[in-house]
Amino acid sequence: xxxxxxxxxxxxxxxxxxxxxxxxxxxxxxxxxxxxxxxxxxxxxxxxxxxxxxxxxxxxxxxxxxxxxxxxxxxxxxxxxxxxxxxxxxxxxxxxxxxxxxxxxxxxxxxxxxxxxxxxxxxxxxxxxxxxxxxxxxxxxx
Amino acid sequence: xxxxxxxxxxxxxxxxxxxxxxxxxxxxxxxxxxxxxxxxxxxxxxxxxxxxxxxxxxxxxxxxxxxxxxxxxxxxxxxxxxxxxxxxxxxxxxxxxxxxxxxxxxxxxxxxxxxxxxxxxxxxxxxxxxxxxxxxxxxxxxxxxxxxxxxxxxxxxxxxxxxxxxxxxxxxxxxxxxxxxxxxxxxxxxxxxxxxxxxxxxxxxxxxxxxxxxxxxxxxxxxxxxxxxxxxxxxxxxxxxxxxxxxxxxxxxxxxxxxxxxxxxxxxxxxxxxxxxxxxxxxxxxxxxxxxxxxxxxxxxxxxxxxxxxxxxxxxxxxxxxxxxxxxxxxxxxxxxxxxxxxxxxxxxxxxxxxxxxxxxxxxxxxxxxxxxxxxxxxxxxxxxxxxxxxxxxxxxxxxxxxxxxxxxxxxxxx
Numbered sequence: 001x002x003x004x005x006x007x008x009x010x011x012x013x014x015x016x017x018x019x020x021x022x023x024x025x026x027x028x029x030x031x032x033x034x035x036x037x038x039x040x041x042x043x044x045x046x047x048x049x050x051x052x053x054x055x056x057x058x059x060x061x062x063x064x065x066x067x068x069x070x071x072x073x074x075x076x077x078x079x080x081x082x083x084x085x086x087x088x089x090x091x092x093x094x095x096x097x098x099x100x101x102x103x104x105x106x107x108x109x110x111x112x113x114x115x116x117x118x119x120x121x122x123x124x125x126x127x128x129x130x131x132x133x134x135x136x137x138x139x140x141x142x
Numbered sequence: 143x144x145x146x147x148x149x150x151x152x153x154x155x156x157x158x159x160x161x162x163x164x165x166x167x168x169x170x171x172x173x174x175x176x177x178x179x180x181x182x183x184x185x186x187x188x189x190x191x192x193x194x195x196x197x198x199x200x201x202x203x204x205x206x207x208x209x210x211x212x213x214x215x216x217x218x219x220x221x222x223x224x225x226x227x228x229x230x231x232x233x234x235x236x237x238x239x240x241x242x243x244x245x246x247x248x249x250x251x252x253x254x255x256x257x258x259x260x261x262x263x264x265x266x267x268x269x270x271x272x273x274x275x276x277x278x279x280x281x282x283x284x285x286x287x288x289x290x291x292x293x294x295x296x297x298x299x300x301x302x303x304x305x306x307x308x309x310x311x312x313x314x315x316x317x318x319x320x321x322x323x324x325x326x327x328x329x330x331x332x333x334x335x336x337x338x339x340x341x342x343x344x345x346x347x348x349x350x351x352x353x354x355x356x357x358x359x360x361x362x363x364x365x366x367x368x369x370x371x372x373x374x375x376x377x378x379x380x381x382x383x384x385x386x387x388x389x390x391x392x393x394x395x396x397x398x399x400x401x402x403x404x405x406x407x408x409x410x411x412x413x414x415x416x417x418x419x420x421x422x423x424x425x426x427x428x429x430x431x432x433x434x435x436x437x438x439x440x441x442x443x444x445x446x447x448x449x450x451x452x453x454x455x456x457x458x459x460x461x462x463x464x465x466x467x468x469x470x471x472x473x474x475x476x477x478x479x480x481x482x483x484x485x486x487x488x489x490x491x492x493x494x495x496x497x498x499x500x501x502x503x504x505x506x507x508x509x510x511x512x513x514x515x516x517x518x519x520x521x522x523x524x525x526x527x528x529x530x531x532x533x534x535x536x537x538x539x540x541x542x543x544x545x546x547x548x549x550x551x552x553x554x555x556x557x
Contacts, residue, residue: 020171020504021504021555024500024501024504024555025555028555028556052494052495052496052511052512052513052526052527053494053496054526073494073526074494074496074497075493075494075497075556076496076497076500076501076556077494077496077497112500
């Protein structure tokens with residue numbers, strides 16, 4: 001599935017929820033289902049420091065695609081992280097670089113990307129794109 | 143003052159007070175706003191909002207400059223506000239009250255100017271474990287610059303200063319003690335009288351960061367005998383971008399200017415500049431005239447309600463919140479000092495404070511989560527942060543009930 005197809009799938013999934021509680025309960029559920037980052041990768045270098053919640057991100061580059069694993073010490077952040085991982089993981093550096101993450105806005109979670117939330121999510125997305133940019137230049141120079 | 147058993151409605155006319163603050167009628171996420179982030183910034187009453195409008199519609203002009211009418215009325219209003227603040231903290235002279243951008247700016251002014259004059263290699267500055275970053279970092283910068291040493295008064299598990307340790311630190315090397323009056327994270331009210339007395343026994347001046355005190359506690363700088371007092375307008379129902387540094391004249395006179403520019407000079411030639419007298423020596427550039435004048439309106443408003451009434455009412459809110467929140471399973475209060483202002487910091491089991499903050503926001507409840515700009519303090523308690531509810535005199539017990547129900551809801555979703 002393409003990045004946008006996954007985003008649309010998420011938007012559809014969230015459209016079923018009647019109120020904010022169901023929405024957040026789903027986010028919390030997603031957090032619980034996020035593949036656990038391997039302990040060896042939950043290290044200082046992989047830590048993306050938000051002001052409040054910590055986010056760890058690990059990237060693997062294999063067969064031309066990047067796969068991400070991640071974790072957070074705050075469960076709502078972890079749920080949001082899991083969605084971004086689901087959308088961007090297993091795509092090529094170029095696809096990730098050019099991805100427009102519209103789903104966050106569409107499912108009414110835009111406030112989580114604002115600067116004041118300081119939850120590390122925005123920094124994580126930046127970091128994912130930076131990995132993609134770096135790997136893309138490696139690929140193109142090979 | 144009345145004696146005997148107080149009833150809340152005797153102290154504060156809550157219905158009227160809430161009408162004074164228009165923002166309190168807002169809805170957030172479809173629910174009535176419950177604003178419990180007062181330690182971050184307070185809301186503004188109509189009296190202040192209208193004063194801002196009045197300034198721009200009737201007074202706006204630069205101060206201390208022109209001979210024209212408007213400049214005169216703006217200057218009069220500006221200086222009248224300084225006088226109100228002088229009386230509010232009972233300073234001896236208007237010239238000891240300096241307008242700054244806020245508490246942070248006030249502390250930086252002292253760190254820079256007092257530090258330049260009085261702090262030498264090997265000297266010591268004392269702060270405490272309870273400090274906000276704004277009362278840590280300026281001293282770190284000074285100590286680095288002057289090769290001085292920063293010492294930190296430890297706290298006990300309740301979040302109270304260990305006074306014996308403080309006494310041990312005091313010697314002839316100490317050039318300044320800078321502590322907060324009230325902790326922004328925990329609400330601890332520090333024994334500032336004792337701190338000042340002990341420091342003065344060894345001729346050491348004391349700076350009080352009163353950013354979290356001035357809106358709750360009657361402050362008399364002469365009675366306290368404090369050397370410097372710093373606070374912000376926006377936490378005391380006034381505008382943002384304005385603050386006060388009170389300093390004893392004897393210190394301010396000995397300190398070099400902080401910033402150079404207009405207003406602070408007497409004469410300027412390319413060879414030599416002579417400086418203006420107090421307080422203007424420390425007020426370089428066009429000040430935030432509107433905010434300075436409207437801070438006076440905020441002081442009028444506080445005086446009208448009565449700072450002692452405010453303190454009493456907020457204390458009742460604190461006790462009520464303590465009692466109600468205590469019933470929540472797994473709650474742990476961070477900071478349980480015997481003497482506290484209306485600030486409650488807590489955690490619930492191992493739930494991240496951020497998660498609780500997000501759920502409470504959905505319910506229209508504004509609290510602060512995180513480290514509250516006191517990272518060393520959070521490290522001391524080995525926690526990533528807390529959920530902090532801070533109350534003002536316009537809050538109600540009913541709102542505290544909404545908070546308690548909100549926290550319970552958050553726990554049921556997150557636990």
